[in-house]
Amino acid sequence: MAFHAPAPARATDAASPGGTLLYLEKQPHKNLYPPAGGFYPNGGILAQITDRLTWQNTDTLKIEPWIATGWSVNADSTVFTFTLRPGVTFSDGTPVDAAAVALNYDTFGKGNRALHLPPSEVINNYERSEVIDPLTVRFYFSKPSPGFLQGTSVIGSGLVSPASLRRPLDEWGDARHVIGSGPFVVRDEVPGKSVDLVTRPDYAWGPEQLAPQGPSRLAGVRIIVVPEDSIRIGAFIAGQADFARAVEAYDEEQIIRHGDTIYAASTRGVNNSVVFRPDNPLVADPRVRLALLHATDRPDILRTLYSPNYPLARSVIAADAQGFVDHAADLTYDPALAGRLLDEAGWTMAPDGWRRRNGVALALAVHEALPQPQSRSMLVLLAQQWRRVGVRLTILSGSPAMTVLDNLNPAVTPLFHAEVGRADPDVIKSAFYPTNRNVLLQKGGQSRHVEHFVDPELNGLLDQVASDTDPATRLADLARVQADILAKGYSIPIFEEPQVYAGSARVHDMRFEAVGRPVFYRTWLARP
Amino acid sequence: MTRYILSRAAQALLVLWGAFTLSFVLLQVMPGDAVLIKFQDPELGLSPQQISDIRASYGADESAFVQYAHVLGRTLAGQLGYSIETGVPVSRMLHAAYPTTLRLAVVSFGGAIMLAASFATAALLAPLRPLRAALRLVPGLASGIPVFWLEIVAIQLVSFHWKLVPVVGVSGWAAAVLPGLALAIPISAPLTQVFLSAAERVMAQPFIDVLRARGASPLRILYAHVLPNALPPTLTISGLVFGEILAGAVVTETVFGLDGLGQLAQQAVANQDVAVLQAIILISVAGFVVINFTVDALHPLIDPRIRRTQAGGAA
Amino acid sequence: MNAASPQLNIRDLDVVYESRGSAHHALKGVSLEVRAGEMLALVGESGSGKSTLGRAILGLLPESARIQRGSITVDGTEIVGLPERALRRIRGARVALIPQDPAHSLDPVRTIGAQLVEAVHLHEPHSNTATTRRMLVGLLDRVGIKEPERRLRQYPHELSGGMRQRVLIAAAIAQRPALIVADEPTSALDVSVQVQIMALLAELRHEMGTAMLFITHDLGLASEQADRVAVLQHGTLCETGETKALFANPRTPYTRRLLADLPLFHEARAPRRAEGPREDAIVVSHLTYAYKGAGGRPGHKAVRDISFNVMAGQTHGIVGESGSGKTTLLRCLLGLITPDSGSVHILGENPAQVEGTAQRALRRAVQFVYQNPHVSFDPRCRAADILAEPLINAGLHDRGARTERIRAMLERVQLPPAVLERRAANMSGGQSQRLAIARALLCDPKILILDEVVSALDVSVQAEILTLLETLQRQLDLTYVFVSHDLAVVRRIADTVSIIRAGTQVEHGPTETVFSTPHDDYTKHLLAAIPGRDLMRPAVLA
Amino acid sequence: MNTALAQWRQRHDVTLPRLLGVLPVLVLVLVALCPGLFTPLDPLAGQTDERLMAPSATHWFGTDQFGRDVFSRIMHGSFSTLSAAMLAVAISLLVAIPLGLAAGLGGRRLSGAILAGADMVLAIPELFLSLSIITLIGPGATHVAFAVGISQVAGFTRMIRTEVVRVRATEYVEAAFGIGSTFWQVVWRHIVPNSLAPALSLATLRLGTAILAISTICFLGYGPSPPTPEWGLMITEGRNYLATAWWLTTFPGLAIIFSAWAATLLSRAIRMDP
Ligand SMILES: Nc1ncnc2c1ncn2[C@@H]1O[C@H](COP(=O)(O)OP(=O)(O)OP(=O)(O)O)[C@@H](O)[C@H]1O
Numbered sequence A: 001m002a003f004h005a006p007a008p009a010r011a012t013d014a015a016s017p018g019g020t021l022l023y024l025e026k027q028p029h030k031n032l033y034p035p036a037g038g039f040y041p042n043g044g045i046l047a048q049i050t051d052r053l054t055w056q057n058t059d060t061l062k063i064e065p066w067i068a069t070g071w072s073v074n075a076d077s078t079v080f081t082f083t084l085r086p087g088v089t090f091s092d093g094t095p096v097d098a099a100a101v102a103l104n105y106d107t108f109g110k111g112n113r114a115l116h117l118p119p120s121e122v123i124n125n126y127e128r129s130e131v132i133d134p135l136t137v138r139f140y141f142s143k144p145s146p147g148f149l150q151g152t153s154v155i156g157s158g159l160v161s162p163a164s165l166r167r168p169l170d171e172w173g174d175a176r177h178v179i180g181s182g183p184f185v186v187r188d189e190v191p192g193k194s195v196d197l198v199t200r201p202d203y204a205w206g207p208e209q210l211a212p213q214g215p216s217r218l219a220g221v222r223i224i225v226v227p228e229d230s231i232r233i234g235a236f237i238a239g240q241a242d243f244a245r246a247v248e249a250y251d252e253e254q255i256i257r258h259g260d261t262i263y264a265a266s267t268r269g270v271n272n273s274v275v276f277r278p279d280n281p282l283v284a285d286p287r288v289r290l291a292l293l294h295a296t297d298r299p300d301i302l303r304t305l306y307s308p309n310y311p312l313a314r315s316v317i318a319a320d321a322q323g324f325v326d327h328a329a330d331l332t333y334d335p336a337l338a339g340r341l342l343d344e345a346g347w348t349m350a351p352d353g354w355r356r357r358n359g360v361a362l363a364l365a366v367h368e369a370l371p372q373p374q375s376r377s378m379l380v381l382l383a384q385q386w387r388r389v390g391v392r393l394t395i396l397s398g399s400p401a402m403t404v405l406d407n408l409n410p411a412v413t414p415l416f417h418a419e420v421g422r423a424d425p426d427v428i429k430s431a432f433y434p435t436n437r438n439v440l441l442q443k444g445g446q447s448r449h450v451e452h453f454v455d456p457e458l459n460g461l462l463d464q465v466a467s468d469t470d471p472a473t474r475l476a477d478l479a480r481v482q483a484d485i486l487a488k489g490y491s492i493p494i495f496e497e498p499q500v501y502a503g504s505a506r507v508h509d510m511r512f513e514a515v516g517r518p519v520f521y522r523t524w525l526a527r528p
Numbered sequence B: 001m002t003r004y005i006l007s008r009a010a011q012a013l014l015v016l017w018g019a020f021t022l023s024f025v026l027l028q029v030m031p032g033d034a035v036l037i038k039f040q041d042p043e044l045g046l047s048p049q050q051i052s053d054i055r056a057s058y059g060a061d062e063s064a065f066v067q068y069a070h071v072l073g074r075t076l077a078g079q080l081g082y083s084i085e086t087g088v089p090v091s092r093m094l095h096a097a098y099p100t101t102l103r104l105a106v107v108s109f110g111g112a113i114m115l116a117a118s119f120a121t122a123a124l125l126a127p128l129r130p131l132r133a134a135l136r137l138v139p140g141l142a143s144g145i146p147v148f149w150l151e152i153v154a155i156q157l158v159s160f161h162w163k164l165v166p167v168v169g170v171s172g173w174a175a176a177v178l179p180g181l182a183l184a185i186p187i188s189a190p191l192t193q194v195f196l197s198a199a200e201r202v203m204a205q206p207f208i209d210v211l212r213a214r215g216a217s218p219l220r221i222l223y224a225h226v227l228p229n230a231l232p233p234t235l236t237i238s239g240l241v242f243g244e245i246l247a248g249a250v251v252t253e254t255v256f257g258l259d260g261l262g263q264l265a266q267q268a269v270a271n272q273d274v275a276v277l278q279a280i281i282l283i284s285v286a287g288f289v290v291i292n293f294t295v296d297a298l299h300p301l302i303d304p305r306i307r308r309t310q311a312g313g314a315a
Numbered sequence C: 001m002n003a004a005s006p007q008l009n010i011r012d013l014d015v016v017y018e019s020r021g022s023a024h025h026a027l028k029g030v031s032l033e034v035r036a037g038e039m040l041a042l043v044g045e046s047g048s049g050k051s052t053l054g055r056a057i058l059g060l061l062p063e064s065a066r067i068q069r070g071s072i073t074v075d076g077t078e079i080v081g082l083p084e085r086a087l088r089r090i091r092g093a094r095v096a097l098i099p100q101d102p103a104h105s106l107d108p109v110r111t112i113g114a115q116l117v118e119a120v121h122l123h124e125p126h127s128n129t130a131t132t133r134r135m136l137v138g139l140l141d142r143v144g145i146k147e148p149e150r151r152l153r154q155y156p157h158e159l160s161g162g163m164r165q166r167v168l169i170a171a172a173i174a175q176r177p178a179l180i181v182a183d184e185p186t187s188a189l190d191v192s193v194q195v196q197i198m199a200l201l202a203e204l205r206h207e208m209g210t211a212m213l214f215i216t217h218d219l220g221l222a223s224e225q226a227d228r229v230a231v232l233q234h235g236t237l238c239e240t241g242e243t244k245a246l247f248a249n250p251r252t253p254y255t256r257r258l259l260a261d262l263p264l265f266h267e268a269r270a271p272r273r274a275e276g277p278r279e280d281a282i283v284v285s286h287l288t289y290a291y292k293g294a295g296g297r298p299g300h301k302a303v304r305d306i307s308f309n310v311m312a313g314q315t316h317g318i319v320g321e322s323g324s325g326k327t328t329l330l331r332c333l334l335g336l337i338t339p340d341s342g343s344v345h346i347l348g349e350n351p352a353q354v355e356g357t358a359q360r361a362l363r364r365a366v367q368f369v370y371q372n373p374h375v376s377f378d379p380r381c382r383a384a385d386i387l388a389e390p391l392i393n394a395g396l397h398d399r400g401a402r403t404e405r406i407r408a409m410l411e412r413v414q415l416p417p418a419v420l421e422r423r424a425a426n427m428s429g430g431q432s433q434r435l436a437i438a439r440a441l442l443c444d445p446k447i448l449i450l451d452e453v454v455s456a457l458d459v460s461v462q463a464e465i466l467t468l469l470e471t472l473q474r475q476l477d478l479t480y481v482f483v484s485h486d487l488a489v490v491r492r493i494a495d496t497v498s499i500i501r502a503g504t505q506v507e508h509g510p511t512e513t514v515f516s517t518p519h520d521d522y523t524k525h526l527l528a529a530i531p532g533r534d535l536m537r538p539a540v541l542a
Numbered sequence D: 001m002n003t004a005l006a007q008w009r010q011r012h013d014v015t016l017p018r019l020l021g022v023l024p025v026l027v028l029v030l031v032a033l034c035p036g037l038f039t040p041l042d043p044l045a046g047q048t049d050e051r052l053m054a055p056s057a058t059h060w061f062g063t064d065q066f067g068r069d070v071f072s073r074i075m076h077g078s079f080s081t082l083s084a085a086m087l088a089v090a091i092s093l094l095v096a097i098p099l100g101l102a103a104g105l106g107g108r109r110l111s112g113a114i115l116a117g118a119d120m121v122l123a124i125p126e127l128f129l130s131l132s133i134i135t136l137i138g139p140g141a142t143h144v145a146f147a148v149g150i151s152q153v154a155g156f157t158r159m160i161r162t163e164v165v166r167v168r169a170t171e172y173v174e175a176a177f178g179i180g181s182t183f184w185q186v187v188w189r190h191i192v193p194n195s196l197a198p199a200l201s202l203a204t205l206r207l208g209t210a211i212l213a214i215s216t217i218c219f220l221g222y223g224p225s226p227p228t229p230e231w232g233l234m235i236t237e238g239r240n241y242l243a244t245a246w247w248l249t250t251f252p253g254l255a256i257i258f259s260a261w262a263a264t265l266l267s268r269a270i271r272m273d274p
């Protein structure tokens, strides 16, 4: 496991039930429609209030039963049948039966136009559901969907009551409208500010790994949004809260010194990287992209800004992700090589220290990515390093709205600071495929600004990863994808992104799910 | 008198309408719109077709004039619309947010008045002329302190270092104390400056000498005579102080992570959440108008000379 | 209270003002005393140190002032060096002040009653408010205020200037002080009110046996009221003596000059016979003007049915109390406001009807000189710029020619060329008034309209300016309209005169006739109120 | 001894307090124009092995998380802040002077319309206005200056109009008409200089306000982009290190206070006019 194991509970402060855990979030949740659970704050709430059909073991990454007690898959991974646990109810009293599960997956698989609900990115090729009996449900796929089983374990597949599913997308912003079957229930919400969760006393269906299966020992969890790092961490250290998300590397030492615990949960996905938008002519040439890759002194970045909890990236995806292939040799810091590549590409060094081609300077821009740890500092450092090879990098800032718009325009932002966490090979498709997150901004995605760039070869590979039925072929394809992306210089992977949390000495038995979302279900607080 | 009130009210409505229109124009010409921005977020993974459907369903494709008419009509009917960012009715957001800002405003305004009063007393009555001159420079210095900086430092020292008051997990008045007092310092500066210069003008008047010649003590002269005379010019900047408190609230609530109107405004600007921003501008303009109206109404109570002119003016 | 021992005794007083490293010696070795029931008039030019002395007695010198030497005893107590706390017990109780400007000497936002109660409670903190108010009603009645109960509830702006001064006197005598310092108590009031206030002070003084230091620049007033007179010159006491003796037989040249400069000492202007038939430069007939009230309704009638003519080359005086409409009348003459009815003809034209170039030509021919010259000059301009402006307007663009004319004009108004580089704010009152006259003359005017041009000046400067005006009139054949509230001045300079009361002209005619045989009661009343009439040349007053 | 100098001092009323009032601004301007005079260190390039060092003899104000010298960044940052503030005030004056003059000299209709417009804008808190404008035109140093400048226009317009009306009612303006000057001559010779002088003195005071407004907007993240040294931005970037590296926030804050205060002193010095 990639996080510091919490200190074992001592006999003296025996598990005392009760107490509300004060959790400091960095960002407010936006929308609790489960497929939007990829956004950390959304996922941080959904992980407490919803259950999923399956649980992915955080040690073995195996899929284990949860609401589904068992399942079967046909040979080409187009039909999945699940048997449900009896007696499970949503917090509004409706049973979690085959019909409810089918409605959930119909919505997640196909979306709901009328309600503006988009389909989930983890469910590909979904066709329809079939209710076999009240506790058996079957799903059909148009094409092989080997990733679906893992897809049922992610937060984005949290089961919600049919009443919630009838709400239009807008109303999912209010946490009180989201009814799950999880160990906690939303009691109150102050928009953008705080969410109060209370324990569901009749909860008895937790996953095996988190046994025993009874209700949580906490009385509740109070999630307070404190966007400001200095206040979040300062308040945490000053003893004003029990748990805090998004601890930056520079604060870790302070926290440990203070006697609190750092939890660094791996997110096992696509690494924290800087990716190119080859639609922009400045970075259309692979030589330029590779030059910049080699102009990046990644160890220096890690040494300057991060801590040992941030392992150096050795490929596009994390080392503990499925299908990882070590590409460390292709990711060297070699400014001389970078200079040669740029010269070859026609970008020659002008006397003023900047590279130019036909009078045009090689000046790039990138937006700070607020969710990424120390994005701005990292980019500033990157700019400093690139400056040495004569490339100018401007870090753009501005309102979130401007950022979203700019990031959709390769002419404005030839670079993008990206990261996607999910413990399944499908994650790489989520990141790169045009109709998914489309970090490279290929044609066919949602941006209207892309002129021509599209890479059918890469997209073909991604399609295959998503539909390979044989796990071995799937991993082989995944290896080809990684090699392809790095060879074309689409991405400069920087580090394997952990989710770093701080917990006070009072907090015991803290757990995380497979991609580093906190699970408060087993947690208890020692009496102060 | 009624005529006077009616004309003032008409003037106030005109100002409200103007500010509303101005904010609409400002927000309308912004690039993109909130609907687009929200649903283009790659995390949602919507296709362009889906986005344009959604846009149409929000009426974001109508012409600016139609939208203006729609928004104005809706606002006149007392409805503030829905936040595009969160989908919650704006009125609900305002309802949730205003108590925080109100508390912040009360604490900072009260604090500012106390600060200004004690400081002005010191600056006017200090024993030596150089000392008074030096004190006189302090408000200028205080008005140059960036609120956000002061507050960051205050949090670090007062809350984290000395652990006097918590800044997270508190609510109500307790949450308003530290930010309110921090905001009070820059707010008090213009109050002190205006009061001091008004007080100095009053102190240069012959009647102050006459009072001294009757044996009145400086403190008595200050509180019984200079204060009531210097109050009207100080009151006239109330509207300005109100604006400063609101602007201060934007920064303060951002720094302290408070969920008030200032925070709402800053997020609305960031997300181009037109409905929310317009509602907040409307509220602040209404507040400004009401405060100025009140100050005008209070004036004659404080300054009897105005009673006659006003009565004469309305007769 | 011992009548023989002086209530105020000043010995060898030296006061120095220190600022920015330089020191100004405002009082040099002044010694004087005032006995119970006695009034000592302290006279002298502006800046001679009169007010400094008054403030020193009250222990109210500004921070920049330092008493270098000497002693002041009031009612036996030494004031110099007394701590502030002890001074406060003496001020108001044993020595009281009657200030100069009643309009600004009362707190505008508190009622008369509140202020008087405060004055009493400062020294009798335990007295009961109701009793105090009853006492105050009696006091106000004593100083001649009718309906005292109502007045106590009113604010200062609801009282006339004379009433305010009475209130201030009431406040001053409330504690029955041993000494009253009255610093120019009537100089802001109209002559008729002045007479009443002085009479009241005299009564109170006799009744209560209070000693009074009466500061004034008006020798006439001093001659009428004071038992003794002290003359201050540049901080030195140059002469003290019994009033009658001093005025009859001034010993120092300074006192003699002060007396000689008094307009009362000059004979009335003899009506000058014009050589040959002369035209009327100004014809005013049945002029009426009302300021607009609120909402455009006709308001207060400031000028009603006034008619007079001014012959070219002569001076017409206009006399009236404050607010009687003098300035309004002048504004009609200048065409700045259009009369409601009646007509004005200046040099044959109606100033309210001419426009454009003709209007500017008429404006240049009719020049106005303001009461306070300082505010009639652009504070940013030096004298040279001020004087150049009318020449440039007249189309004289040659710099050399302009300098030539300006120099000649400076000589004419007797200003040194050095003033050209200064701003008006840095000139004395007399100098800036000369500058204003010079600017007017540079327009080659036919008529000068002079609004209280000498009222703010010391007698000697006043005399110089009046002489200058007379000289200029003779040299340049100018016509003057001369406004003043000072009958003595008008008598000296005007050929014909209009007496105005509340907008109406009560009397009109040659100066000599009006002064020697007044018909109207109001004119008679005004003449009777001229302070120091005894000093007037007996030949003139019948 | 030096009579020419003495005369010049006399003519322009140069006194010690005035000189002292101007001094801080002169220092600021000098720093902004040639920061290299005060520090040899590069504000942009950092030594990563010298990061987060406390103030010392080599790094007077310490170093930041990239090992950049904070003193040098503050010196170089003064240009961005000062030029933006001056630009802001210049923009508002440029717009407000014609409007204010028109409102003061024009007829009732024109004046009423301008004033009503100004009142509407004044009712919106300045920060809201400038933030809205920023969102409209996008972030950046010049844009911030523009936004702050525009949002100050209404206040300036009102103030200039008040001054014009005041000057118009003075006796010296009446006197100028009396000696035969035409309307425009009077406007040009007397009304404009006398009403704009106090306006300019207030403008310098607004310089301080503008410095604050600009750094606030930069603090909120709408200013120039990193790694530009800008004081508000430096505070944003340094605040996360406040507990461990206080110098990152403290010194830029003091720099803002100093320059706002210098502007106040300057306006005081200017206001001592005759
Ligand atoms: N606060 C002060 N600081 C410096 N000099 C002062 C101050 N007050 C008065 N003076 C100077 O002291 C001298 C005497 O002033 P004072 O006011 O006593 O004259 P005054 O005789 O009362 O004049 P006026 O008739 O004009 O009232 C003047 O030259 C004046 O300039």
Ligand SMILES: Nc1ncnc2c1ncn2[C@@H]1O[C@H](COP(=O)(O)OP(=O)(O)OP(=O)(O)O)[C@@H](O)[C@H]1O
Pocket: C291, C292, C300, C302, C320, C321, C322, C323, C324, C325, C326, C327, C328, C329, C485
């Ligand atoms: N602009 C105005 N609007 C309304 N009433 C005015 C105005 N100017 C003067 N008055 C009134 O008209 C009357 C005459 O005023 P005017 O100024 O002509 O008197 P004056 O004789 O010049 O007085 P003073 O000797 O005080 O200068 C006064 O009652 C005054 O209050």
Ligand SMILES: [Mg+2]
Pocket: C050, C051, C052
């Ligand atoms: Mg005096």
Ligand SMILES: [Mg+2]
Pocket: C326, C327
């Ligand atoms: Mg007058």
